[in-house]
Amino acid sequence: MHYAPAPLHIPDGFLNLVVSLIFWALTIIAVGIAISKTNKALGEKQVPLMGIMAAFIFAAQMLNFPVAGGTSGHFLGGALAAIVLGPWAGILVMTAVVAVQGLLFQDGGLLVMGANIFNMGILTAVIGFGLYRIVSGSANKTLKLAVAGVAAWLSTIAAALLTALQLWISGTSSLQIVMPAMLGVHVLIGIGEAIITVAALAFIMQSRPDLLQAEKVAEKGGRGWIAAGVIVSLIAVLLSPLASGDPDGLERVAEDLGFLEVGLDAPYTILPDYTIPFLGETALSTIVAGIVGALVVLGLMVVVGGMLKKRNA
Amino acid sequence: MHADAFDRYYAAESPLHRLDPRVKVVVTVAFILSNALLPDGAWAAFGLGWIFLLLANSASKLGVDFTFRRSFIALPFMLVAVSAIFAPSGQPLAEWTMGGISLVPTDAGLIRFGSILLRTWLSVQAGILLVAVTQFPDLIHAFEHLRVPAVLTTIVAFLYRYLFVLTDEVLRLLRARDSRSAALPGQKSGRTVFWRAQIAGHMAGQMFLRSYERSDRIYNAMLARGYAGQMRTLRAHLMRRRDWLVLSVSILALLFIQLIGRIG
Amino acid sequence: MPVTHPTPSSVEFIETHPTLPDYACDVLQVNDLHFSYPDGHVALHGINLTLCKGDKVALVGPNGAGKSTLMLHLNGILNGGKGNISIAGLPVTDKNLPQIRAAVGLVFQNPDDQLFSPTVFEDVAFGPLHMGYPEAEVRERVEQALARVRMSAYRDRLSHHLSVGEKKRIAIATVLSMSPQLLVLDEPSAGLDPRARRTLINLLKELDITMLVSTHDLALAREIFPRMVIMDEGRIVADGPTAELLENVPLLEAHGLEKP
Numbered sequence: 001m002h003y004a005p006a007p008l009h010i011p012d013g014f015l016n017l018v019v020s021l022i023f024w025a026l027t028i029i030a031v032g033i034a035i036s037k038t039n040k041a042l043g044e045k046q047v048p049l050m051g052i053m054a055a056f057i058f059a060a061q062m063l064n065f066p067v068a069g070g071t072s073g074h075f076l077g078g079a080l081a082a083i084v085l086g087p088w089a090g091i092l093v094m095t096a097v098v099a100v101q102g103l104l105f106q107d108g109g110l111l112v113m114g115a116n117i118f119n120m121g122i123l124t125a126v127i128g129f130g131l132y133r134i135v136s137g138s139a140n141k142t143l144k145l146a147v148a149g150v151a152a153w154l155s156t157i158a159a160a161l162l163t164a165l166q167l168w169i170s171g172t173s174s175l176q177i178v179m180p181a182m183l184g185v186h187v188l189i190g191i192g193e194a195i196i197t198v199a200a201l202a203f204i205m206q207s208r209p210d211l212l213q214a215e216k217v218a219e220k221g222g223r224g225w226i227a228a229g230v231i232v233s234l235i236a237v238l239l240s241p242l243a244s245g246d247p248d249g250l251e252r253v254a255e256d257l258g259f260l261e262v263g264l265d266a267p268y269t270i271l272p273d274y275t276i277p278f279l280g281e282t283a284l285s286t287i288v289a290g291i292v293g294a295l296v297v298l299g300l301m302v303v304v305g306g307m308l309k310k311r312n313a
Numbered sequence: 314m315h316a317d318a319f320d321r322y323y324a325a326e327s328p329l330h331r332l333d334p335r336v337k338v339v340v341t342v343a344f345i346l347s348n349a350l351l352p353d354g355a356w357a358a359f360g361l362g363w364i365f366l367l368l369a370n371s372a373s374k375l376g377v378d379f380t381f382r383r384s385f386i387a388l389p390f391m392l393v394a395v396s397a398i399f400a401p402s403g404q405p406l407a408e409w410t411m412g413g414i415s416l417v418p419t420d421a422g423l424i425r426f427g428s429i430l431l432r433t434w435l436s437v438q439a440g441i442l443l444v445a446v447t448q449f450p451d452l453i454h455a456f457e458h459l460r461v462p463a464v465l466t467t468i469v470a471f472l473y474r475y476l477f478v479l480t481d482e483v484l485r486l487l488r489a490r491d492s493r494s495a496a497l498p499g500q501k502s503g504r505t506v507f508w509r510a511q512i513a514g515h516m517a518g519q520m521f522l523r524s525y526e527r528s529d530r531i532y533n534a535m536l537a538r539g540y541a542g543q544m545r546t547l548r549a550h551l552m553r554r555r556d557w558l559v560l561s562v563s564i565l566a567l568l569f570i571q572l573i574g575r576i577g
Numbered sequence: 578m579p580v581t582h583p584t585p586s587s588v589e590f591i592e593t594h595p596t597l598p599d600y601a602c603d604v605l606q607v608n609d610l611h612f613s614y615p616d617g618h619v620a621l622h623g624i625n626l627t628l629c630k631g632d633k634v635a636l637v638g639p640n641g642a643g644k645s646t647l648m649l650h651l652n653g654i655l656n657g658g659k660g661n662i663s664i665a666g667l668p669v670t671d672k673n674l675p676q677i678r679a680a681v682g683l684v685f686q687n688p689d690d691q692l693f694s695p696t697v698f699e700d701v702a703f704g705p706l707h708m709g710y711p712e713a714e715v716r717e718r719v720e721q722a723l724a725r726v727r728m729s730a731y732r733d734r735l736s737h738h739l740s741v742g743e744k745k746r747i748a749i750a751t752v753l754s755m756s757p758q759l760l761v762l763d764e765p766s767a768g769l770d771p772r773a774r775r776t777l778i779n780l781l782k783e784l785d786i787t788m789l790v791s792t793h794d795l796a797l798a799r800e801i802f803p804r805m806v807i808m809d810e811g812r813i814v815a816d817g818p819t820a821e822l823l824e825n826v827p828l829l830e831a832h833g834l835e836k837p
Contacts, residue, residue: 011390012440013432017349035464047464048535049528051471052479056524058472059479060517063487065509075517084521096468100476104321104449106386106440109433111345167393172429174396192510199514200521203695207737208522485690492652492683493704495755496675500709512703516693522737523689 008076008163009101010116012109016170023166024114030122031095034088050089054096057081061097063196074189075196078124078159079132079152083197084204084212087129087225094121119162123232124155130229133222141205145198151229152197156190157183158236183240319476321444327374329446333556334455340563341443345436347567351574353421353428358574362435365566366442373446380438380445394429398422449473454550479524486516602629603666604759604787605651610660612646620646621658622811628759628787635798635819636791638808639833644791645686647808648761651789652681665758679708682752686763688744692736697728697747700736704755715754722754726780742773746780753786760788766797796837799823807832 038046057077064072077097082090098117102108108116131151135144164182167173204211324330329337344365351358371377398418406423409416444452450470457466490512496502503509605628612621620643628634636644649655650662653674662669664680685691694700701722705715723729726746731739736747745765752760765781766774774797781790781801792798798805798819805822807815809832815822822828826836 009390011433012345012436013348013429013434014390014394017346020349031465032462035462039464045532047467048471048531049525051468052475052524052528052531053521054468054472055475055479056520058476059483060520062480062483063513063516065506065513066503067506075513080517092465092468095465096472099465100469100472103440103452104319104444106437109345109436110342110440111349111436171425172394172397174399177396178393195507195510196514196517199511200518203515203518204521206695207518207735208525211522211525482690485685485687486693488654489685489691490693490703492654492678493751493755494675494707495677495679495704497679497708498676502675502707502709504706504709508706512693515695515699518695519693519737 008116008120008159009098009108010112010163010166011106012111014109014170014172015112015115015166016172017111019166019170020112020115023112023118027095027114027117027122030091031117034091034095037088038092046089050085050093051096053081053085053089054093054100057093057097058100065192067192074192076120076124076156076159076193078120079128079148079155079193080197080200082125082129083132083148083151083201087125087222090125090129091121094125097121115163115166119159119166123158123162126225126228126232127151127155127158127236128229129222130225130227131233133226133229141202144205145202148201149194149198151233153190153194154233154236156186156193157240158232160186161236161240319473319480321441322448323375323379323445325374325446327372327446328555329369329373329442332446332559333550333552334447334451335458335550335552336556336560336563337443337447338452338455338459339560341439343564343567344439347570348432348435350571351428351432354424355428355574358570359428359431359435361570361573365563365570366435366438369439369442373442375445380441383441384434384438386437391430391433394426397426397429451550458550475524475527479520482523483516483520486519490516602627603663604628604630604632605789606663607647607650608661610647610650610658610662612650612655612658620811621650623660624811624813626806626813626816628789630758630787631785632787632804633781633802634789635802635805636789636808637793637795637798637805637834641810642808642832643811644808645763646811648683648763648789648791651759651761652678652683654683679755680758681761682755682757682759683761684748684752684763684765686765686767688741688748691748691751692744695735695737697723697731697734697736697739697750700747701750701754704751708755718754718756719750722750725753725784726750727776740773742769742776745769745773745777749780753784758787760784760786760790762788762790764791764793766792766794795823795834799837807834809833 038050057080060077061075064074066072078090078094081093084090085093095117098108098120099113102110102113102116128148128151131154132144132148135147138144160182161179164173164175164179167178168175344362348359348362351362366380367377370379370381373379399416399422404420405417406420407418409418447455450473453466453470453473457463494503605626607624607626610621610624611619613619624643624647626647636647638644646655650669651664653669653671656669656671664677667673667676667680669677692700694703698719701719702715705718710718719732720729723732726749728743728746728750731743731747736744739747749760749762749765766777769777774794778797778800781788790802802819805815805817805819806813807822807828814832815825815828823836829836
C-alpha cells in the first residue's frame with residue numbers, strides 16, 4: 001500500500017513528555033466538548049455519517065496531483081471537514097483519522113497523538129470553520145470560496161507552525177532550522193490544500209448545497225468560532241515571520257516566561273539553549289515573511305469586507 | 314487493490330495473540346512512556362527495552378525479527394532531529410564549515426540525537442507489534458473498556474469498515490483520470506498545476522457527496538436491523554489470571570528499566 | 578470445470594473484410610501476453626489478438642476469465658508480464674503511455690469511476706483539455722462527442738444527478754472527445770433497463786470506430802458485433818464470426834455461456 005507519511009505526523013520520541021501531556025489534555029477537552037455538542041445537535045444518525053466521512057478524509061488524502069518533476073501535491077482535509085460538517089463533527093472526524101493513522105499505520109506516534117490530533121484536527125477546524133463562518137451567511141459564492149481557500153491555506157501553515165514549535169520546545173530541533181523548513185514547505189503545500197478545498201466546496205455547493213453544515217451552525221450562532229479563528233490565524237500569521245526571521249527573539253521570550261525551567265525533574269534539560277552561529281535571516285524566511293505579510297493584509301480585507309457586507313445585508 | 318491492503322493483523326496461535334487486548338494496549342503505551350522517561354544516553358536501559366521488545370516478538374510466534382524488519386518506517390522523519398546534533402551545550406567534537414555556515418556537532422548533541430533515534434525506533438516497533446497480534450475490532454473494544462467514549466470508537470469502527478471501499482473508489486477515480494491524461498507528441502499537455510489541483514478537488518467533492526449519500530443508506534440498513542444508537546459487540550473480554558500476571562510482570566520490567574536508566 | 582477446446586474450424590480467424598495490401602490491421606496487436614497478479618494468481622496465459630480498423634468485436638466469457646485484466650493492459654494500466662501490445666503500430670511502453678491513452682479510449686464498467694467533474698461538459702472536456710487543445714477546439718470536440726452519444730442536451734447538467742444509463746453514455750462521450758482509434762468498453766449494458774439498453778445498442782451500432790467490448794449480454798453481441806472472442810481461464814478459446822459461434826452450443830456451455 002503506497003501510503004506515505006506526511007510531514008506533519010510526529011512519531012513517538014520527538015516530543016518530550018510535558019509537551020505531549022499538555023497537548024493530550026487540550027485535545028481531550030476539545031474532543032470531549034465536541035462529543036457532547038454533536039450528541040445534542042445531531043442525533044444517532046450522525047455517527048455512521050461521521051464514520052464514513054472519516055473514511056472519506058482518509059481516502060481523499062490519497063488524491064494526488066502532479067506538481068512538477070515527479071513530485072505530487074496532497075491534501076490534509078481538516079479545514080474542509082470543519083466547513084462541510086461543522087466544527088465539532090469536523091474535530092471528531094479528524095480525530096478518528098489521525099487516531100487510525102497512528103494506531104494502524106504508525107503514521108504518527110501514540111504518546112504524541114494528542115499533539116498530532118491538536119495540530120491536524122483541532123487547529124485546522126478552528127481556523128477553517130472560524131474564518132468561513134464570517135462569510136457563511138453571505139450570498140456571494142465567490143467570497144465564500146475565497147475565504148475557504150484562505151482558511152485552508154492558513155490552517156496548513158498554523159499546523160506546521162505549531163508542529164515546529166512543539167519540536168523546538170521539546171529540544172528535538174533547533175528553531176532556526178525547523179521553523180523555516182516546516183513553514184517553507186507548508187506555505188506551498190497549503191496552496192494545494194486551498195485549491196482542493198475550494199474546488200471540493202464548489203462542487204458540493206453546485207450539486208448539493210443543502211448538505212453544507214456550516215450554514216446550519218451559522219443559523220444557531222457560532223460567533224465564538226469567528227473570534228477563535230481570527231485570533232488563532234493572526235497569531236499564526238504574525239508569529240511566522242517573527243519566528244523565521246528572529247528565532248533568538250522567540251527564545252528570549254520563552255526564557256522570560258520561564259519555559260526553559262518547565263518540566264519534570266528529569267535529569268536532562270528540556271530546553272537546550274540553541275545559539276547556533278547560523279544565518280539569522282535566510283532568504284527563504286524573508287520570502288515567507290513577505291508572502292505571509294501580504295496575505296495578512298488580503299485576509300484582513302476579506303474579513304472586514306465580509307463583516308461590512310453582513311451589516312449592510 | 315487487495316481487500317486486505319489495510320490489514321496489519323498477522324494471525325497466529327500464540328500467547329500474545331490470546332492476551333486480553335486491554336493488557337496489550339496498556340503495556341504498549343507503558344513501554345512508549347518508559348522510553349520517553351528514560352534520560353538521554355541511557356544506553357543500557359534502551360538496550361534492555363530492546364530485549365523486552367524482542368521477547369514480545371518471540372512470544373507472538375511471528376519471528377523474533379518481525380518488528381525489526383518493519384521498523385524503518387519512521388526513518389524519513391529523523392531528518393527533523395538531525396539539528397539536535399549541533400546543540401551548543403556539551404563538548405564540541407568538530408567544526409564543519411559549509412559555505413559560510415558553521416556547524417559544530419557536540420557530544421551532548423550526538424547523545425541526544427541517538428537517544429531520540431532509539432526512542433522512536435523502539436516505540437514504532439511496539440506499535441507495529443500491537444496491531445499485528447490484535448485484531449482491529451478487538452482493539453477498538455479494548456479502548457472502549459479503557460473509557461474512550463463510545464461515539465469516538467464507533468466512528469473509528471465505521472472508518473475501518475469503509476476504509477477499503479472508499480480508498481478503492483479513490484484509486485479507481487485516479488485510474489480513470491490517468492486513462493484520460495493523454496498527450497500528443499509535440500503538444501504541451503496537462504494544462505497548469507492549478508487546473509490539476511482543481512480536478513483533484515472536484516474528485517474530493519464527488520467522493521464527499523457519494524460518501525454522504527452512502528451514509529444515509531447505511532443508516533437505513535442499520536435501522537432495519539434494529540439499531541437504536543448503541544453498538545453491541547459479541548466478544549466479551551474478561552481478564553484472566555494470566556492477563557493480570559503478564560500486566561504486572563511487564564510493568565515491573567519497565568520499572569526495572571527505568572531504574573537502570575537512572576543509575577550511573 | 579473442464580475446458581474443452583473447440584474444433585479447429587471455429588478457432589480459425591475468419592476475416593470480416595477483404596484483405597487489402599495496405600489495410601490497417603494493426604489497430605490492436607496483442608502478442609503472447611501473460612500476466613500474474615502480485616498474489617500469484619495467473620490471469621493471462623498467452624493472449625494473441627489482432628484487431629483491424631473498423632472491427633467491432635465482442636469479448637465474452639465467464640467471470641474471472643481475464644477479460645477485464647486484458648482490457649486494463651490495453652492502455653497500460655496493467656503491465657509487467659511477458660508479451661507485448663501495440664496500438665496502431667505504437668508499442669505500449671511506459672514512455673508511450675501518454676500517446677497510448679490518446680489512442681485507446683477505455684470505458685470502465687462503473688460510470689461513477691469515470692465521471693469526476695461537476696458538469697457533463699467538464700467531464701467530456703477533460704481529455705482534450707489535458708491533451709492541450711485550444712479552447713475552441715475543445716468545445717467543438719465536446720459538442721461532437723455528446724452528439725454521437727445523443728446527449729447534447731445534457732451538456733450543462735450535473736453528472737451527479739444522472740441515471741445509470743445516462744452516465745454510461747456520458748462516460749463513452751468522455752473518451753470519444755479524445756478521438757481514440759480504439760474504443761474499449763467493459764460491460765456497457767450491465768445494470769441498464771430495457772430502454773437504456775436499446776439506446777446503448779443503437780449507439781454502438783452507429784459509432785464508426787474500432788471497438789472491443791466485453792459483455793455478458795450475448796443477444797447484444799449478436800446484434801452489434803460481427804466477430805466474437807471467447808475467453809476462459811486466461812486464454813482465448815475461440816475467435817470467429819459471432820453468428821457461427823453462437824450456434825455452437827457445446828462450446829458455449831463449456832465456457833459458462835448460454836445461447837441467447
